[in-house]
Structures are given as C-alpha cells and as structure tokens.
Amino acid sequence: MKLVIDENRCKGCNLCTQVCPYRIFSPGARANRKGILVPVLDRPERCTNCRLQALYGRTLCGVCQLTCPDQAIGWVSERPYEPVRIEVEY
Amino acid sequence: MKLVIDENRCKGCNLCTQVCPYRIFSPGARANRKGILVPVLDRPERCTNCRLQALYGRTLCGVCQLTCPDQAIGWVSERPYEPVRIEVEY
Amino acid sequence: MTRIEFMQGNAASAEGALAAGCRFFGGYPITPSTEVAELMARKMPKLGGVFVQMEDEIASIAAVIGAAWTGKKAMTATSGPGFSLMLENIGFAIMTETPLVIVNVQRGGPSTGQPTMSAQGDMLQCRFGSHGDMAILALAPDSVQEMYDLTVKAFNLAERFRCPAFLMADEIIGHMRERIDVPDRVEVVDRKPFVPGRLPFEADDDRVPGFPTFGQGHHTHVTGLTHDARGYPVTTDPAMHDALVRRLVGKVEDARREIADYRVTNPDAEVVFICYGAPARTVRQLVADRPDDGIGVLRLRLVWPFPEHALAEFPNARAFVVPEQNLGQIAREVERHVRVPVIPVSKLGGELHTPDELARVYEEVRAR
Amino acid sequence: MTRIEFMQGNAASAEGALAAGCRFFGGYPITPSTEVAELMARKMPKLGGVFVQMEDEIASIAAVIGAAWTGKKAMTATSGPGFSLMLENIGFAIMTETPLVIVNVQRGGPSTGQPTMSAQGDMLQCRFGSHGDMAILALAPDSVQEMYDLTVKAFNLAERFRCPAFLMADEIIGHMRERIDVPDRVEVVDRKPFVPGRLPFEADDDRVPGFPTFGQGHHTHVTGLTHDARGYPVTTDPAMHDALVRRLVGKVEDARREIADYRVTNPDAEVVFICYGAPARTVRQLVADRPDDGIGVLRLRLVWPFPEHALAEFPNARAFVVPEQNLGQIAREVERHVRVPVIPVSKLGGELHTPDELARVYEEVRAR
Amino acid sequence: MTFTDWLRADRLPHIWCSGCSNGTILNCTLAAVEAEGWDRDRTVFVSGIGCSSRAPGYVATDSLHTTHGRALAFATGVKLAEPSLNVVVFTGDGDLAAIGGNHFIHACRRNVDMTVVCMNNLIYGMTGGQGSPTTPLGALSTTTPYGASEPAFDLVALAVAAGANHVARWTAYHVKELEKAVKTGLETPGLSFIEVRAGCPTNYGRKNRIREVTDMADHFRTRSMLKTKYDRLVAEGKPVPADAIVVGEFVRRANPAMGVAP
Amino acid sequence: MTFTDWLRADRLPHIWCSGCSNGTILNCTLAAVEAEGWDRDRTVFVSGIGCSSRAPGYVATDSLHTTHGRALAFATGVKLAEPSLNVVVFTGDGDLAAIGGNHFIHACRRNVDMTVVCMNNLIYGMTGGQGSPTTPLGALSTTTPYGASEPAFDLVALAVAAGANHVARWTAYHVKELEKAVKTGLETPGLSFIEVRAGCPTNYGRKNRIREVTDMADHFRTRSMLKTKYDRLVAEGKPVPADAIVVGEFVRRANPAMGVAP
Amino acid sequence: MRRELRLSGFGGQGIMLAAVVLGRAAVMYDHTYAVQTQVYGPEARGGASMAAVVIDDNPILYPKVTDPDLLVIMSQEGFEKYGANARPDALMLLDRGLVHSRPDCAYIEVPATDDARSVLKKVIVANIVMLGALVAATGVVSREAIERAVLDQVPKGTEDLNLRALRQGYVRGEEARR
Amino acid sequence: MRRELRLSGFGGQGIMLAAVVLGRAAVMYDHTYAVQTQVYGPEARGGASMAAVVIDDNPILYPKVTDPDLLVIMSQEGFEKYGANARPDALMLLDRGLVHSRPDCAYIEVPATDDARSVLKKVIVANIVMLGALVAATGVVSREAIERAVLDQVPKGTEDLNLRALRQGYVRGEEARR
C-alpha cells in the first residue's frame, strides 16, 4: 500500500501535518497550479496503514484520512513488479 | 361589602361552589334566560371578604373571585341608609 | 358503480385523496380545513398509510415532500395563514418536481381575518405566492361531489406533471354537507417511473423526468438550488437556470389546452359569467331561474393554468361578469385576455352572492 | 448639500433607512441582502437604535411589527426564501396597519435557486403573496442612489399609509458600488398621531387612522382578526369585514395617481419600454446610444400600486416592451390595461439584459 | 384598585366556554400585575392565536394579538424597542410549543425581560380539540382518535434548558400560588416562564372522561405534587405516579438578560 | 469497502474552504455508516441550507438538500413514510438551532429514529460570518461587530430536554471518538443528536483570532473536557474553565420512539 | 319542491346534529337532495347556534337558506337572532319551555325539552324530539328515513332512547296537525 | 471616456478590494463616475475570483463589463476563465509569477507577488502593487486618487506598507510604458 495525496483535492490546510503520530506529512513549500502548497510525505512507509493494512485487511490508523477535510488522502495498492511490454512505433 | 354574582357573565361552571372554604356558593337550580344555572349564595355574610375587607382595606380571601373563570364574582359596597328624595310628576 | 352518501365537503376531499392513493398526510389544524386532517387521522392507519400532525405548516409541507420522495402519494390541507407559511417549501416542491396535493379551504383574509367565513382570497397567492417564477396547478370545486372528484384529479395532475396541485376550495363548499355519489373506483395516474441509465432530472419530450424514488438505488441528489440533469447544484450558470425554470413552467403552462377543465353554458351569450367555487352555485341558480335569457357561463374547475382559450368559446360576448369572494382576482386574469369589459362582482365577508344580487348585475350589464 | 460617496447598493439602503429615522432593525441574514443587516449592526447602536438578529425571518418581521407599535420606525431586509416566510406576518401588518419597510434584494428563484444571482422574480409575490385581498406599496431602485432615495421614500409612504412598503431591489443594484450623492437631510414623513377621544382604528377621510402608540395610555387592542374601529375582533359580520378590507385596500390603491413615481422619456414614441430596477439601466443605455430613435421609456420607481394612468402618457404607443429579470411579471399587469401588444423580454439566470439584446428586440418591434 | 380594574369590561362576557381555565389564569395574572403595582399605561399584553391567546383582548391595556405561534417574537420586538414597557405574554400549548416552539426557546435563550404565561390545556382548544405537543401519551383528541402516540414535551424542562431565568409550573386550581409565581416572574429580570395546567372541558375534558368542570379541578388538586416532594422521592429512589403534575418553582437565576429596563 | 466509497467522487473537490471542518465530519460520519454496514441503496442523507448542509451532496446515496432550517421536518416525512430507510441528517448551528429550532426540538420530542449530525461552527458560514445562536458571548461576527451580546444555546441540553434518546458532543479534532459516537447513534432507536464543534477558518477563525487551521485544531484539543471529568469537577464543586468544551455522551436511553423499522 | 329549514338553539342542544340527521334522511333514505350548512366559530360559542338545511327533489344549486319556510327554534336567543323575522308564510316549531316569544308566522309549540326531561329522562334528546315533531307535522322527510338517519348518527347504546324520543316527537307533531 | 476593467485572481489576493479601491479613487478623488461589480457565491470560493469596474467621465448607465478594455489577472485559473478571450485591442496586466499563459492582446508582466514577497515582505499587498502598476501604466485614475483611496480602505497600521506597495507598482508600470 502506498499513501497518496490527491493534488486535485488537497487545499493545503496542513491538518494532516498536525495529526499524524509519525509526522509523515510536512507542510509543502512549492505552490501548485492552483496556488496550493500540498504537503510532502516523509518516508510514508512508516505509516501504520501502509505497513499493516494489507496484513490485517482493514484500516489501522487512518486518522489523517478521517481528518483530511478534502478527502485528499488515500492509499493505492502497490502491485508487485510486473514486466510491461512497450511497443515503440517508428 | 356584599358578595354578588354578575348574571350576565356567569356561565354556571360551579367552580365557586367547589373552592369556597365556607361553601357559600351552591349550584343553582333554575335556568336563567340564557339557559344558565347561576349558583345561589348561602349566607354570604360569612365570607371572609365580606366581613373583613373594609376593616383591613384589602382583599382577604378572594379565592372564588380569582377562580371564577368568567369574572362574574365581585363585591359591591353596601352604603349605609340614605334617604332618597323622590319626585313624582303628575 | 357509485354509492350515495351525505357528506361534508372536507370529508369528501379526504375520501377522494384516499381513493386516489394518498398514503401520507402531514398537516397542522386550521379552520376551516381541519376536518380533512381529522378524517385522515381516523382512516389512514387502517389503510396502512401514515397520518402525522406536524409542529406547524412549514413542517407539514416539508414532511409531505419528504414522504413523496419515498414514492408515497402525499398531501396536506390548510387555510390562508397556513398556506402563507407553506409558500417557501411549495417553491421547493416546484423546483424539485415533487408531486403532492395541497388542499386550501379558503377563509376570510388578510391575516387571521375571519377564520370561519368563506373566501376565495388566495387564488393569486397560490399562483404567485412563492418567490421566483413558477407554474402550478389549481382546481376549484363547487360542490361536495367536486371536493371528491377534483381531489382525485389534483393527485393525478400532480403525479403526471410532478408539480404541486392545489385544491382551492372555500369554506362554504368545505363545510357544507350534501349528496355525493362516491364511485367504486377512480381513475388513478401514477408518476412516471425512472428509467435506469438516464439522469435523475433528465426530462422527456413532455418535459417531465421519470421519478427516481428514494431507496431504489438511484442515488439521486435532490436540491432546491438550480441544478443540472444529474441533480447537482449549478448556481451561477445563467443558461442552466433559464432552461430549468422555463422547463418547470413550460411543462405545466404549455399543457394548458390539453388539461383545461371547464364547463360552458350558452356559448352564444352576450353576457357571460365566469365563475368557480361556491359563487358558481349562485350563477347556476341564476341560469336555471332564467332559462330563456341564455346567460353564458364559463365555469372553471381548473383555474391554473388559466384556460385563456376558453374565452373564445363565447364569440358574442359583450361583457364578462366575474363573481368572486375576493376583490376580483381571477377577473384580473380575464382582463389580460379580452377586450370587452370585465366586471368583477366582489363579495367579501363570507356570504355567498345571492341569485338576486347576480340577477341585478346581469340586468344592468345586459342593459348597457 | 450633499456628500459624494462610493457606496454599495445595500449599504445605501441602510443609510437611507437611518436617514429616514429607522431606529429598529430586526433581520436574519440571507444573500444577497445581508450587507443591509451588517451595516445596521454596526451603526444602530451608535444612534441609540436597536439591531437584533432574530431566529428566522418570521421572527424578524414579527419583531419589526412589535417595535413599530412602540412608535419606532422599523425595518427588515431579506431575499426570496426569507420573503416567502414573512408573508403571513406581512398580512398581519397590513391588517393592523403597521408602518414598516421591507427590503427584498431579489435573487434567482424559485426555491433556493441561485442565491448569488440577480432576479426580479418576486414582483407579483410582494403584491399577492399573503393570503386574502390586500394592497401594498413597492418601489424598485435602479441605482445605488435610488437604493438610498427610495428607501427613504418607502419609509415615508409606509408611515403615511400605515402600510408595509417594500423596496424591491435586485442583486445587481444591491451588490454594485457606485457614486451616490448623500443628502445632508432628507424629507421625513411621520405617522399621523392619534387624537385622544377617537377610536383607535377610526379612520379619517384619507382612510388612515391616527397611530395610537403603545405605552401612551391609549389601551389599544391590535389584532389580525377582522375588527371594528375599537380594534375589537368581529369575525362573523360580513359588512364589517367588507368595509375593513375595502378601506385597507382603498387607502393605498386610490392614492395611485397622487403617489405615482415614474419617469417618462419620449412620450411621442411608438415603441415604449417599460422598466424598473437593473434592466432600466440597459434601457437607458439603449436610449442614450440611439438619441435619434425617440425610443419611449416608462421607468417605474413605484411599481405598486401600479400607475396604470401612466400608460396614457404614450398616446402613440404601438407596442410596449417590458424587459424584466423574470417571466414577465409586470408585463402581465401592463396587459390588463392596454390594447396594443405587450412584449415581455424575460431574462432569467442573473445576467443583465445587454444593450445589444434590447436593441435587437427594439428593431424587431419597430419593424412590425 | 383590584385586578378587575385591568379588565375590559365592555368585552365581557368573554368567548371562553363555561368552566374553561383561561379566565381563572387571566385573573391570577392580572392580580399579580396589580399587586406589583404596574402601570396600565406602560404594560403591554401580547399573545398569538388560540383560545388562550384571546386573553389580551380582555385586558384594558395596550394589547397585541398576533399570529399563531409568534407572540414571543412580536413581544421581543416590543420589549427590545422599548425596554421601559412591561411585557406579559399569554399563550397556549399549541401556540407556544407547536408552531411557536422556536420563538419559545429563543426568547428563553435571549432571556428577554418579560413574563410568559402558558395556558397548557394539553390540546388545541380553538380549532376543536386536536392533539398538541403536550397531549399525554394515550390521550384522545380529534387527531389522535386511537390515543396520542407521540411523546409529549416537558415545557418546564425546555425553558430551563433554553435559558430562562425563572421557570415555574402550577395549575388553574392553584390560584394563589399561581398569582405569586407570576409576581415572582414579573420581578425577575430576564424571561420568566410559567406553565399553568388548564382545563378545557369542551375539548379535552369531554374526550378524556373529565367531563365535569369540577372534576378537572379535582384532577389538578389530586394529581399535583410539589417539586420539593418530587425531588425528595426521586432522590430516595421512590416511585412517582406517572400522571403526577409536578408544581412549584423550577429555576430562579440571574443569568445575563436582554431588554431589561435601565 | 471503505468510507470513501460513499463519496460522490465526481463532485470533489467540494466547495468548502481550506481547513473547514465540514469535510472531516463528513468523513467520520461516512466511516460510521460504513462500519455499521448500512446499504447505500437504503440510506438517505438530508440537510437544510448552509455550508454544512452541502454535505449530502457529496454522498453517493439518495440525498435531500432542502430549505434552510427544515431538514428535520423533511427527514421526519421520509422516515415516517418509509421506516425501512436509514436516515442521517447533516445540519449547521444556524440551520438547526436558529431557523430550524422548532423542528429540532420536535424531532427530539417525537424521537424519530434517525441520526442528526450538527456541524456547529458557532457562526453562519455560508452567508459570510454572521452570529448564530451558538456564537459565544463576546465573539465577533459581521452582525456582532462589538462582540455577541445574546446568550448562546447549549444544543446538547436542548436535545436532552426535548427528548432525544442519544445525545453526544465531540469536536472535529476527535475523529475516532466522533466516528464511534455516530455509530452509537445509528444503533440507538430513536433520535440521536451529535453536536460536533467545527472550525470555520474563513469566517469564525479569521474574526476571532484563530487564524490558522491548525490553531483551531489545537483549540479543540486543549479546550475539550470529557463529560466524566466535568461531572466530577462539578460534583466536587471545583471550577470549570468558562471556555471548556464538554465532550462525550450525555444521554443514551430507550424512551418511546417513532419511525423505528419493524 | 325546494324546502328551506333553519334550526337554532344554544350550544349543547345538538342543533347541528339535528340538521345533519335531517339532510342525511333526505339524501340517503328518501333519495332526494339536501344541503346542510351551519355557522362556525368561537364567537358563536356563547350565543345562539344555527344550522340550515335545504331539501329538494332536484339537485340543489344555490345551497344557502336565506328566507326559510320551516324553522326549528330551541332557545329564546335563537328566536331573537334567527326566528324573529321569519317570513309570514313560514312555519315555526319552537321549544315551548325555552322560547318565550311567539312569531308572526304559523307556529307549533313543542314541549321538546320538557318531554326529554320528564318522559325520556335525558334532556340531551330534546333535539330528537323536535325532529320527530317536525317530521310528523311537515313530512319534510319520511319517518322511515329520519329513523334510519337518527340511528346512523347517534352513539352506540343510545339507539333505543333516540327512537323513543323521535316517536315522542311524532306524537307532538301529530297533536299539532290536528 | 468609458473604460471597462476586469480583475481576476484567487481568493485571498484581495481582488475585490482592488476593484473597490479603484472605483473609490475614481469617484471620490477624481470626481468621475464608477461602478464596481463582482462575482459572489460559494461556488466561486475555490475557483477564480472576479471583479469589474467601469469608469467614465459621465454618469454610467449600463453598469456591467462585458468586454473589458483593461484586465488585471493574478492567477492562471483567472487567466483561463476571465482573461483568455480578451479582445485584441485590450491591455492586460498580469502577475508574472502566477500567470503562465500570455494573451493575444497587449500585456504587461508585473512581478507583483514577487515584489510583494521580496521587496515588501508581505505577499498580501501584491494586489496593491498591481494597482500601482495599473495606474502608472494606464492613468485610468490619478495617482493622488488611488493613494487616497488605498488609505481609506486598508486596515489601520498598514498605511505605510500599502503606500510603498503602490509606489513599487508605479515603478513596474512605468517600466512597462517605457
């Protein structure tokens, strides 16, 4: 599992930076196209959810996700390595 | 002072018959013009108010009057005897 | 098959509603409409329907709208002061295309006025009383029989157009008892079902969308804000608003001819009475009393949308006389459409126009 | 002497009210009228007046009426949904002849509609929205200056007739800022004082009774029920009701000519625009852009009672064009009074008619 | 002067039915304002719509008989605009707690300096006997033909929770206590709310087997329980009869209030 | 499935300002209905008008966004007409307690089986920051430019007095506790009322010197006091800070309720 | 033929009920037409109550009674308000014990309340006695019809009492016709 | 002469304030006429904010800006929504750091936000820098007028900062005219 912030939704309130017990979020520095400073993730693999969610089959902390007022925080599954065939057209 | 029931106002509910500690009111028997049985007074001079109001200069019981939902109970002053000159025209 | 009954007007309206399939009544007592609620309180539980007395008229119409979205046919009944309070949510029902029926048994206004006396003072209010532009359906019964029949019709129109329909009765008709033939069964129209795959507020050619009943997995968003076909708020797009309001108004107003419901007597007449509700009884008496005079009558059973084309049924009309228990509310509407004199005969205070009074007006107008 | 200011329309209305002597404001926030309340909240305490934010619009108008009976000049401000909620008590104010002012900054309806967009959809609602027959006074400003001036005028009319007066503004005029000349002093009319010895609701020749302010020993009973000249309820006497309602309506409607407030441009015109509020700005632009066309304009500042006689100021009119931010509400009224075509130019959705749009309509109508 | 001087004699007899408690409650209220020495010229009675709300029409002061449920909102306007006026509100259970519920809790919250007397007859009298928000579970009315099924309000609890400075309950039987409670109300800055259980023989009594007016008075007498006793029973864990009418003073406090004359 | 499956993804991002608590409270509520295993097809979200009342528009179920203040009356109609539907109401302090106060107390009285989540930001957010009936004394808003002078409601006390079967208060900071409280609400037959103190950085925060979103969260964290602790302090006669936000469950009971699915 | 009736008395006498019963009798059992109307309102509480009935073989258009040809008056106040100016060719039935005045038109004195009290032992059925007298004296509806209508409208358990009251009324009505 | 301006940016930049200041400057200190309008509404919250000003020597009849001849654009989204289809003969002032696109009409790149941040140490006054640039570049209102109007509208204690911002804007505007 991989922690992600949906840039389209995040409004830069920084609540996630405040609530994560592992301080995984820190305030962003560079404004995006909408002028929003999206937080940056610091070693998200420390996140309880990232580590253990798959193992236990349920959300284990999720405080940042529950808190995020903009529904911008989520987890995407990281698939194991799969070779991808690339066709190159000349 | 004299206890009176205003026949124009009384609607015959008989609450006065129920509340007076001296049972001065008793249910009426004869319907008046509006079909109402106005209570009759039994020796009203026993009424605390009748007896002592003038002496103490204020209402002393008045429970029947407060209770009477039709504002039909009151006291009129009884004046001492006064000769009245009557002119008779032929 | 019908069954003869001796029934009060308000009771007949309640019976008509139940026959039309009404299964939710939310109301708040007010003279002279209360008997509608009281009968519903007795009968609804036996039919598996819901009767609820709400905390006020605002809540009543709100609950009725809520119930309607669960698929129920729902109604309320009230009179002037309560009707005034309902107006905001009537606008909501129009905006959200919620079918429902409101019985207004009219009493003397303005304000608390004459609670127990008859009037027809809310005829323009029901049309223009909520803020913004809108269209509604309004019927006006002139007998206990019509209290029944037109309540049924109100439900059918409300369902068909997904628009509030008003039974604009008056105290006289609501409170009087008379003979009525109660039919065994009545024709019942149900709201058009929602077709999955379409958008919740996507209208058909008749400009009415199918009804996405709550609880069936359609996940419909219903809002009083200007919305798109998905039901989502879009409040700063002028074109969206324009299209929505014109559709809501047009679906009803453009059906004017098709749904018109009126009675014509003596179409050749030069003097024509236009009437609805209790005063129509007097007009009919007048015509019956003077069979040779050929007095014209246009009696409206459906008042809104106003059947302006019906005026053309009297090609020889020299004047339209409009007796109403108000200061000429429908007469105003008639004035918009005709070029001959329109003579309002306003009677305020609760008493019905007498045949003599109307006869005098008739003589006078004829002599002009 | 006047003072130039750059001011928002809503603020100008509040300033006008204070200048007219308003010392009580009871309101409930609603877009796009809220700035009126906000300015009152800041200024009232400094003037020794009262600002109170009530629990809803029903309570707001109720508190305003209560305050008016203590002798205060009182007002509220709202928009469509809030206006709908006020209607019952507006009827009460009419019935009890309570002077007060209601500012309605109109937004897009029906229902919640377009809260931040402009409309003129409540023009018939303000006239017919409460139950029963009635008359009211309604003004429509077309500039920030008129937000000020006509608010003052609304107070003066309300006081003179003891009748609610409405400032029927629209979001465009309410929200825009422009130059305004604030006068040093304004002409102020006060309600006619009560003459002891008369009955509390005994009217004079002008059909307006003197005002028996609470707290001065008049012991007046004020009721929304039909009442006699003493103010006592008499609810089943038809003649009493008839006389009362006709007086309440007549005192305002019969003053129609005297209080009419409109502006005429090019009375010889064949094509005449009738306008009020924001669209009047476009009409005036059109006329300014085409000085040689002699386009007729009847611009209404006082819309109700409708100055029907003003239509006669255009003896050559072949058509009346009525641009409104609604589906032709005042156009309906015009239709009652004229025999030439009435062409509503309805623009819904919040945008102002552009000069080009009206020019096109003008060309078309002229070519007919 | 006595309380009868506060009556509009030209309007009596009033419209209330024989045995209706409204007249009694009117008397007690007027006795209190009279005892308080209030000035008839500076006192305003306000009400909504209902049988009970007709009361101000019988009082020889300025009086404002408003729309159904809105009395407290009107009264708030009167009082805030002119705090030097004394304001008393008469209302009914329907007027106050059904349609008027919002103004009720807001007037209590604002703690507007006035006295509110609610003639709670557990029914809508004026419109012919429909259930009200205080109709007890199981009671009959024209809209609860099978017995009321909605829980009822405790008006006193609501007034306390909403913030009123003085809250009491009595019945129309308790004329002296009621007069006193109203007087306390008049004296307490802030909102005073006095619920008075009232008999409506015509509608409530007839449908609920309390047919005789005097039976209703007996009912009030026998069912009433002083708050002090009630509190004691509760504290001791002893049972309280389900139909007890707890009477007495529930709160008297000095929270911030509005519209208090300077 | 997780609570995010209850969102109308096609409507995100929502209209709420950056840092507004409404989104958080929406998450917690959806997490509770999801945890409860409710069926999206049989669940209806209802609201009035306000920023908070926009919440149902973001939930992928049937949703009814009604008129200002009337959510509970509409919801009552939905629930009584079809008790098998689950009903959740989102509302704001203005919507619920100002214009909607009457429906609030009546829904509690009827004890209609639904869950009411009030996003109480102590202000009218949607209309730009006017005072509400919960604005604390002294707080600034556009209509209280000199500090609020009207006493504020205790919404929890009102709900308890009016009859709700389950009443709790939390803040937007307490996401887990809030989720749990909502879940208890969903499970309790009758009306469940959950007041959630919410941050409105745009209007309340800016005017009252809680400018940063994270300051508001800190404010909630530091000012909150568990009801158990509060009760203890009161019992011991110890002082409670004036600005304490008492959080926890205030009532859970099994009084008669309406609209409970058979 | 159109017959217009007006009934008046004081609250509690069952004036309204009598009118409803009459209309019901005509419509349901005589199969004619009838319209019943009445005065509502709290102001009417203390004073005289009034109800009206129109009965006709043909559908009734104008539903109101303006100038009744039959009057049933059960209180003095009712007489003053609704009976005093009865038209000369009208017929009035009045409760002998309760109405002191007499009209200019033809009238029948019915001791309805007295009979109800002394013969039937229930004052409450005076209205039914009156109805019986009316039917017997005028035939405005048939006896069968009025009996069935009375049975439809009165509370369970009081059927017999009411029928007896009706018959007592018949006797009074017949007396008068003689 | 009638001049129509449109200003756009994102929430918090003070677009509305800039428009009001401009209108105020024209009316109160240049003694001309001006109308200021803007877009309200919660839907506008997240997105681009917009305000418009008409300035004229004569009273203004039609109050709206349909096709502005002057544009002040302070965000990319604002450009896309309100600036992209500016008419060819318009003049646009855009915030160099925040607007990436460039219009077809004449334009001036003003480093307003950069200046506010680096020179004035307060990003919040970028709008005032922009106003200064606008006035210097176009003379739509006089410098004296804009200065007095700014002083009228800004919070106490920030007068100096705002005046400096305005002057920084003049510099940028003058640069562009060269």
Ligand SMILES: Cc1ncc(C[n+]2csc(CCOP(=O)(O)OP(=O)(O)O)c2C)c(N)n1
């Ligand atoms: C808006 C509105 N709705 C309904 C009514 C009808 N109405 C008049 S009084 C009343 C109930 C009064 O009940 P309550 O306040 O308990 O007074 P009571 O008659 O029992 O003393 C109702 C519903 C009305 N007048 N106005």
Ligand SMILES: Cc1ncc(C[n+]2csc(CCOP(=O)(O)OP(=O)(O)O)c2C)c(N)n1
């Ligand atoms: C009848 C009516 N009055 C007023 C309004 C304007 N209005 C919309 S939202 C709102 C206040 C909302 O406050 P709250 O419920 O606290 O919601 P918030 O925006 O703070 O979440 C008001 C007064 C309206 N829409 N309808």
Ligand code: SF4
């Ligand atoms: S809490 Fe959500 S919206 Fe706020 S900064 Fe973090 S990801 Fe962005």
Ligand code: SF4
């Ligand atoms: S789920 Fe918990 S641990 Fe993981 S990032 Fe969020 S708050 Fe931190």
Ligand code: SF4
């Ligand atoms: S209490 Fe009054 S109304 Fe009742 S019987 Fe006695 S005097 Fe008459």
Ligand code: SF4
């Ligand atoms: S005042 Fe008292 S003692 Fe006298 S009659 Fe009345 S109740 Fe009896």
Ligand code: SF4
């Ligand atoms: S109906 Fe009831 S409350 Fe009304 S006056 Fe009669 S007894 Fe009193």
Ligand code: SF4
């Ligand atoms: S105004 Fe306040 S309540 Fe509304 S969305 Fe913004 S922060 Fe939230």
Ligand SMILES: [Mg+2]
């Ligand atoms: Mg009651």
Ligand SMILES: [Mg+2]
């Ligand atoms: Mg809020």
